[in-house]
């Protein structure tokens with residue numbers, strides 16, 4: 001780190017860890033609160049984090065009476081994981097990464113290169129487990145009134161948002177860039193963020209917590225679509241009820257018409273559904289999307305039924321209508337005019353609704369941070385950046401983020417995603433360019449590092465770090481990445 005007394009009279013020093021190049025007064029922090037002037041020395045404010053894994057935190061056990069080369073340790077493999085959290089950033093990128101750490105794992109010399117990467121090309125993918133309609137696909141998602149992303153294609157039982165990205169960080173107004181940066185950082189640090197969707201809902205999102213849609217905390221994600229629910233529970237309804245409709249904004253299921261009902265010889269009931277029939281017992285577009293039954297806009301399920309067919313229907317026919325989460329359910333019997341009349345639900349049908357609820361997993365928000373590490377930060381690892389990319393693709397180099405395993409996309413570059421709940425707290429920062437600061441670690445054999453043109457003169461032993469680092473227990477239950485240490 002270069003420290004230039006820029007203004008000797010004020011004893012300011014200049015931080016060169018990012019393009020902002022702050023002048024920092026004694027006792028003050030720079031614009032990102034990551035660096036400060038401590039008695040004339042530029043210091044990284046947060047501690048450097050090293051993780052140590054233990055059995056209680058998911059370390060893999062050596063089998064009893066392990067092979068003869070067992071060294072007596074309870075936990076097999078590397079016990080220390082060097083993260084980039086608090087390691088700092090070097091700028092410009094040709095400078096070697098802040099820490100290039102050597103260690104020996106199972107007799108193999110390894111090296112881990114760590115840096116807090118500055119990402120202008122980054123965002124988060126948010127999965128929100130809810131049937132409730134959040135907004136139309138491609139609708140703008142806003143935080144504090146600023147556009148920070150959009151609604152993307154929904155997944156099975158979940159609504160998906162794509163937030164951030166270089167367009168919102170750099171391509172709009174200054175305020176849009178700042179709010180986008182704040183939103184990404186808060187979501188990535190597992191803090192709650194309120195988002196509003198044009199033409200849709202307001203949702204409170206926090207990684208690892210239930211979403212709150214229009215002020216209502218979501219309890220469960222759906223057991224399946226309406227058709228799948230019929231398929232799962234048809235046998236349990238057989239003999240207890242004449243007809244079941246599972247109300248779903250996407251695919252509403254009808255027991256007597258569905259293949260499951262046919263195979264169980266459930267007779268026709270004369271039911272008539274609104275919407276577009278797809279295949280037998282499966283209906284699309286029975287209503288508009290919304291926050292009512294099964295992600296539709298209806299509060300009265302009878303609104304999706306037409307009149308029963310007088311040739312087939314008979315008075316006394318019993319009908320259960322239920323949503324895909326079991327949150328909504330009602331029981332009806334046809335009167336002499338073949339009109340469904342709501343009645344008290346029999347106990348054995350209540351049990352089937354409870355069974356649907358039991359099979360619905362707790363609704364959660366999931367936040368995956370996604371960034372491109374295939375750009376300039378590779379120069380902090382090697383003098384020949386493309387070799388790092390090739391090494392990652394060849395599985396010679398392992399990429400982690402804050403010690404957490406990442407998914408690296410196929411194709412060009414090193415575009416990765418990481419579950420932010422698997423990372424230590426407050427792993428993310430920002431710089432006001434604006435851009436996110438995220439930890440990234442590259443681990444490989446020392447010989448491979450030398451072969452790809454690594455900064456070998458800067459390799460230092462792990463022992464040289466431990467005195468000044470904060471050592472945390474491996475915090476998560478997820479897979480522990482292979483890493484030197």
Ligand code: SF4
Nearest residue numbers: 015018021022030032
């Ligand atoms: S924003 Fe932070 S990293 Fe960038 S120059 Fe200022 S103090 Fe240093």
